Amino acid sequence: xxxxxxxxxxxxxxxxxxxxxxxxxxxxxxxxxxxxxxxxxxxxxxxxxxxxxxxxxxxxxxxxxxxxxxxxxxxxxxxxxxxxxxxxxxxxxxxxxxxxxxxxxxxxxxxxxxxxxxxxxxxxxxxxxxxxxxxxxxxxxxxxxx
Amino acid sequence: xxxxxxxxxxxxxxxxxxxxxxxxxxxxxxxxxxxxxxxxxxxxxxxxxxxxxxxxxxxxxxxxxxxxxxxxxxxxxxxxxx
Numbered sequence: 001x002x003x004x005x006x007x008x009x010x011x012x013x014x015x016x017x018x019x020x021x022x023x024x025x026x027x028x029x030x031x032x033x034x035x036x037x038x039x040x041x042x043x044x045x046x047x048x049x050x051x052x053x054x055x056x057x058x059x060x061x062x063x064x065x066x067x068x069x070x071x072x073x074x075x076x077x078x079x080x081x082x083x084x085x086x087x088x089x090x091x092x093x094x095x096x097x098x099x100x101x102x103x104x105x106x107x108x109x110x111x112x113x114x115x116x117x118x119x120x121x122x123x124x125x126x127x128x129x130x131x132x133x134x135x136x137x138x139x140x141x142x143x144x145x146x
Numbered sequence: 147x148x149x150x151x152x153x154x155x156x157x158x159x160x161x162x163x164x165x166x167x168x169x170x171x172x173x174x175x176x177x178x179x180x181x182x183x184x185x186x187x188x189x190x191x192x193x194x195x196x197x198x199x200x201x202x203x204x205x206x207x208x209x210x211x212x213x214x215x216x217x218x219x220x221x222x223x224x225x226x227x228x
Contacts, residue, residue: 034228049154051220054204079227091228111228117206120227121154132155135224 001067001075003059005050007082012092019076019094026073026096030103032111034090042126048081048090051119062113069109070102077110079120112142153222156198159191174200174219175209199224
C-alpha cells in the first residue's frame with residue numbers, strides 16, 4: 001500500500017507505470033484521476049485544506065478496509081492539498097488484483113470513502129469570490145452501498 | 147489542557163486554527179457548550195452541530211464521546227475529499 005499526501009503536482013502516467021511494475025503478476029489494474037473541473041467557466045482555482053496529523057492515517061485505514069474486503073495485489077492513493085488551478089490533478093487511486101472485479105470495486109470503494117471520510121476540505125475560488133464546497137447527501141449515501 | 151483545532155469554515159468563523167483550552171468538560175458536547183458561551187463567534191460556529199464533525203486524537207467520533215485522556219479535539223465541516 002502506498003499513501004501520499006502532498007502539495008506538489010504528480011505525473012499520473014508515471015505513477016501508474018511505477019505501480020504496474022510493483023504489482024507484477026496482477027491481471028487487472030484500475031486507476032482513477034480526479035481533476036479540478038471548471039464550474040460554468042467561473043472557477044479559477046481550488047484551495048484544499050487538510051488535517052495533517054490525521055490525513056495519512058485516515059487514508060491508510062480506508063485502504064486497509066479495502067484490502068480486507070477485496071483480494072488486492074496493491075493499492076495506491078495520492079491526494080494533493082493547497083492551491084490547485086483549473087485542470088490540475090487533485091488525486092489518484094490505483095488498485096491491482098488478479099481479476100478485474102476486485103480492482104474496480106476496491107477503486108470505487110476508495111473513492112467513495114476518500115470523498116467523505118478523509119479530512120480534506122475544498123474551497124472554490126471564482127471571479128466573484130470564494131466558497132467552501134458543501135458535502136452532498138449523495139456522497140454520504142454512497143457509503144451505504146458498501 | 148487540550149489542543150482544540152478548527153478547520154475550513156469553522157476555522158474562519160472562529161478566527162484561529164488552533165488553541166489550548168482549559169476544560170473540565172466530560173464530553174465533546176460539554177466542551178462545545180463551554181466554547182459557545184465564550185463569545186458570539188463560537189456560538190455562531192457551533193450553532194448547528196449537525197453541520198459539524200469531530201475527531202478526538204485524529205479519530206472521527208461523536209459529540210457524546212468522553213474527553214477523558216484526550217489530547218487533541220478537532221472540529222470541522224463534513225469532509226469533501228476525492
